[in-house]
Amino acid sequence: MTSSSNLCDVLVLGGGPAGSSIAAVLAEKGWHVELWEKDPHPRFHIGESLLPHTLPFLKQLGVLEEVERIGLQKFGAELVSPDHDEPVTLYFSGAMDKSQPYAFQVRRSEFDNILLQNCQRKGAQIHEGFEVTAVDFSDPSLAIVHGKNAQGIPISQQARFVVDATGRQTFLANQFHAKQRNPHHNSASVFGHFEGVVRHSEMDEGNITICWFDHGWFWIIPLPDGVTSVGMVCWPSYLKSRKDNLEEFFWQTVKSSLPMVDRMKKAKAIMPIVATGNYSYQSSVMTGSQFLLVGDAFAFVDPILSSGVHLALHSGIRGADVVDAYLQGHAQAEQKAKDFEATVKHGLKIYSWFIYRITQPAFRRLAMAPRNYFRIHEAISSVLSGDVFGTTPVKLRLFLFKGLYYLMVLLDLKANLGQYRRRKHAVEGEPVASGWSGH
Numbered sequence: 001m002t003s004s005s006n007l008c009d010v011l012v013l014g015g016g017p018a019g020s021s022i023a024a025v026l027a028e029k030g031w032h033v034e035l036w037e038k039d040p041h042p043r044f045h046i047g048e049s050l051l052p053h054t055l056p057f058l059k060q061l062g063v064l065e066e067v068e069r070i071g072l073q074k075f076g077a078e079l080v081s082p083d084h085d086e087p088v089t090l091y092f093s094g095a096m097d098k099s100q101p102y103a104f105q106v107r108r109s110e111f112d113n114i115l116l117q118n119c120q121r122k123g124a125q126i127h128e129g130f131e132v133t134a135v136d137f138s139d140p141s142l143a144i145v146h147g148k149n150a151q152g153i154p155i156s157q158q159a160r161f162v163v164d165a166t167g168r169q170t171f172l173a174n175q176f177h178a179k180q181r182n183p184h185h186n187s188a189s190v191f192g193h194f195e196g197v198v199r200h201s202e203m204d205e206g207n208i209t210i211c212w213f214d215h216g217w218f219w220i221i222p223l224p225d226g227v228t229s230v231g232m233v234c235w236p237s238y239l240k241s242r243k244d245n246l247e248e249f250f251w252q253t254v255k256s257s258l259p260m261v262d263r264m265k266k267a268k269a270i271m272p273i274v275a276t277g278n279y280s281y282q283s284s285v286m287t288g289s290q291f292l293l294v295g296d297a298f299a300f301v302d303p304i305l306s307s308g309v310h311l312a313l314h315s316g317i318r319g320a321d322v323v324d325a326y327l328q329g330h331a332q333a334e335q336k337a338k339d340f341e342a343t344v345k346h347g348l349k350i351y352s353w354f355i356y357r358i359t360q361p362a363f364r365r366l367a368m369a370p371r372n373y374f375r376i377h378e379a380i381s382s383v384l385s386g387d388v389f390g391t392t393p394v395k396l397r398l399f400l401f402k403g404l405y406y407l408m409v410l411l412d413l414k415a416n417l418g419q420y421r422r423r424k425h426a427v428e429g430e431p432v433a434s435g436w437s438g439h
Contacts, residue, residue, distance in 0.1 A: 006156075006157065006158055007142075007158040007159070007160075008032045008033065008034045008125075008157065008158070008159050008160075009026075009031040009032045009033065009159070009160050009161065009327055010023070010026050010031055010032070010033045010034070010159060010160070010161045010162075010163060010323060010327070011033075011034050011035075011036065011143075011145055011157055011159035011161075011162050011163070012033065012034070012035040012036070012124070012163045012165055013035075013036050013132050013145070013162065013163065013164050013165060013166050013171060014035075014036070014037060014164070014165035014166040014167060014169075014295075014297065015035055015036075015037030015039075015041065015112075015116045015126065015128070015165075016045075016112060016165060016167055016295065016296075016312065017111075017112065017115055017295065017309050017312040017313050017316065018165040018167075018294040018295030018296070018297070018312035018313070018315055018316040019035060019037070019163065019165030019294070019295075019316070020035070020112070020115035020116045020118065020119045020316075021057070021061060021115060021119070021312070021313050021316030021317050021320075022163055022165065022292075022294055022315075022316035022317070022319055022320050022323070023035045023119040023122075023124040023163075024061055024115075024118055024119035024122045024124065025061075025316070025317055025320035026124075026320050026323060026324065027119060027122040027123035027124040028122045028123070029320070029324055031324070031327060033119075033123065033124040033125070034124065034125045034126075034127065034157065034159075035119065035124050035125065035126050035127065036127050036130035036131070036132060036145075036147060036157075037116070037126065037127070037128050037129075037130065038128075038129065038130065038131035039128070040128045040129065041109075041112060041113045041116050041128065042109035042110060042112065042113040043109055043112070044108070044109055045108035045109065045112060046108065046189070046191055046229065046231065046303070047108055047303060047306070047308045047309055048105055048106055048107060048108055048111075048221050048223060048229050049074065049103070049105055049208050049219075049221050049306040050067075050071070050103045050104050050105070050106060050111075050306070050309055050310070051103050051306060051307070051309075051310045051384070051385055051386030052092045052095075052100035052101065052102060052103045052385040052386060052387075053097075053100050053310065053385050053386035053387050053389075054103060054309060054310045054313055054386055055100060055103060056100070057310075057313040057314065057317055058313075060317060061115070061118060061313075061317070062118065063114050063115060063118050066114045066118075067104060067106065067111060067114060068104065070106055070107065070110045070111065070114070070224065071104025071105060071106045071111075071224060072104060072105045072106075072205070072206040072222060072223060072224040073102050073103075073104060073203075073206050074102060074103050074104065074105055074206035074207050074208060074222075075091055075092060075093070075101065075102045075203050075204070075206070075207060076089050076090050076091035076092055076093075076094075076204075076207050076381075076384075077089070077090050077207060077208050077209075077210060077384050078200075078204070078207050078208070078209040078210070079210050079367055079368060080209060080210065080211040080212065080259045081212050081364050081367075081368050082212060082213065082257070082258075082259075083361070083364060083365075083368075084364075084368045087209075087259075088367065088368050088369075088370070089204065089207065090367075090377055090380055090381045090384060091381065092381060092384070092385045094372075094377055094378060094381045095378060095381035095382040095384075095385045095387060096378050096379075096381075096382050096387070096393070096394055096397065097382065097385070097387050100385060100387075103385075104206075105206050105208070105221050105222055105223055105224070106223075106224075107223055107224075107225075111309075127149075128150075129149055129150030129151075130147055130148075130149055130150075130155065131147050131148055131149075132145055132146070132147045132166070132171055133146050133147050133148060134146040134147075134175070135162055135171075135172065135175060135291075137288075137290055137291070140289070140290070141160070142158055142159070142160060143158070143159050143160070143161070143162050143290050143291070144156060144157075144158055144159075145157045145158075145159060145162060160290075160327060161290055161291065161292070161323055161326060161327060162290060162291045162292075163291070163292050163293075163294060163319070163323065164291065164292070164293045164294070164297040164298075165294050165295055165297055165312075165316070166297050167295060167296040167297060168296050168300060169297070170281070170283065170296070170297050171297065172283075172285075172291060172293055172297065173281075173283035173285070173293065173297065173298070176283075176285050178283045178284040178285040179281055179282075179283055180281060180282055180283070180284055181279060181280070181281050182279075182280035182281055182282065182301070183427075184280070184352075184356055184427065185280040185301065185302060185352075185355065185356060185427060186236060186277070186278065186279045186280050186427055187216065187233050187234065187235060187236065187277075187278045187280075187302055188233070188234055188235070188236045188238075188239040188275060188276065188277050188278060189231050189232070189233050189234075189275065189276050189277075189278055189303065190231060190232050190234070190239065190246065190249070190250050190253075190273060190274070190275045191219075191229065191230065191231025191232070191273070191274055192229075192230065192231070192250070192269045192270075192271050192272065192273045192274060193223075193227050193228070193229055193230075193269070193270050193271045194227065194228050194229075194230050194264070194267040194268060194269055194270060195226060195227060195228075195267065195268050195270055196266040196267045196268050197220065197222075197228035197230060197263055197264060197266075197267045198262065198263045198264075198265070198266070199222055199228070205222060206222050207222075208220065208221050208306065209263070210304070211257060211259050211260055212359065212364065213232070213253070213256060213257045213260070214256065215234045215235055215238035215253075215426075216232055216233045216234035216235060216238070216359070217232070217233055217304065217358075217359070218230065218231065218232045218233075218254075218257065218260055219231050219232075219233070219303075219304075220263060227270065228267075230264065230267070232250070232253055232254075233278065233302070233303060233304060234253075235423070235426030235427065236277065236426070237425070237426045238426070239275065246273050246274075246275055247269070247272075247273045250273050278300070278302060278303060279300075280300060280301050280302060281299065281300055282298065282299035282300075282348070283297075283298050283299065286298050286341045286344070287322065287337040287338075287340070287341055289326055289333075289334075290326075292319050292322060292323055292337075294312065294315040294316050294319045295308075295311060295312035295315055295316065296308065296312065298315070298344070299344075299348055301348060301351055301352050301355055302355045304355055304358060305351055305354065305355065305383065305384065307347075307351050307386065310386045311344070311347060311348070311351075314344070314347065314389055315340075315344055318340055318343065318344075319340060321336060321340070322336050322337045322340050325337075343389060346388070346389075347388040347389055350383060350388045350398070351383070351388065353402070354383060357405065359419060359423060360405075360409070360416055360419055360420065360423075361408075361412060361415045361416050361419055362405050362406075362408035362409045362412065362416050363405060365408055365412075366380075366401065366404055366405060366408060367380060373404070374397075374400045374401075374404065375397055375400075376397065376400065376401045376404060378397055379394060379397035379398050379400070379401040380401070382394045382397070382398075383398075
């Protein structure tokens, strides 16, 4: 283990869930780990809805009890469609793996801070206010990371290995010119925190709601203290079409959806309405003998399935084994890196298939079906639970779901083709006509 004050075994760039988890695991293995985080914690962040299969990761990190204390239990996801009279709730207990029947809604400022403090307790050295500006890999045995502290003073750090957990800043992907925009998907989010949002009762109080509308979908995420996170994900072209200020645009869109009006009729914003782009991307490079990209620093698809934290923790915890192998000079380190990359891409592929099709009429008809035909609800619930990396035999159910989806497309080809064209134009940034094509 390296001991020099200006030399560490691992330098982690970024203190979000991916960075703090990989730092915690590597420090626990005995490596000298330092972490740079440019923003002081706690900090505001969306992505407040955890998945059931995230909980074993939290238990492995030793923070599950802390998260339970700040979280509101959620037992499922409510789906609301303008083409259906009644909503459908898919409970996580209905997934193929029954061992993880619930998850939590959390304030990300509290959740992320728990993870960051945990990696510090395990021995990682945290440097808040430190921002990376360049990484020099010219020496094959030692990387030199350049940056600046909170006062703007230049700093540098030598490291045997560098982990990029900079999230959507995608620092190394940009430095390597490896960031590739996904031509099949992009979206924008408009969101805020509210008081007075109507909640469900008893065990359904903490459930996330996904409500489709003409140009995308809304989320409603109840938080533990009576505050609710509400946002809409829409095509960028719809956001560009606004003529009013952002707050008025948000409320006008809410008024276009009767189910949202019912939930938001007494709601009051407790923070400014915020907009952000959700441009989907993936780096063409993920691993090397001196670096690893984890979480959103490698790829981002869309927030709809609440997969961000789950993918971040998975890549952080599993990626630690890859870093450990390289540091030890393990003969199989390169193979471990390839296996890790394949696993991450497999999970992204599953989520991407659903995300690309979730606005299609055929998908909504299957998801909103009152009966569990061919156990397809189990397939959807398994994905919503985050069961995309384990040993649960979900592959057959997903295959059947996909087959039924394509059959439903053929049975209503006009509506599905029309929505496909609308989506394609919207992704390309072209204006699209209003009108829900889900009949």
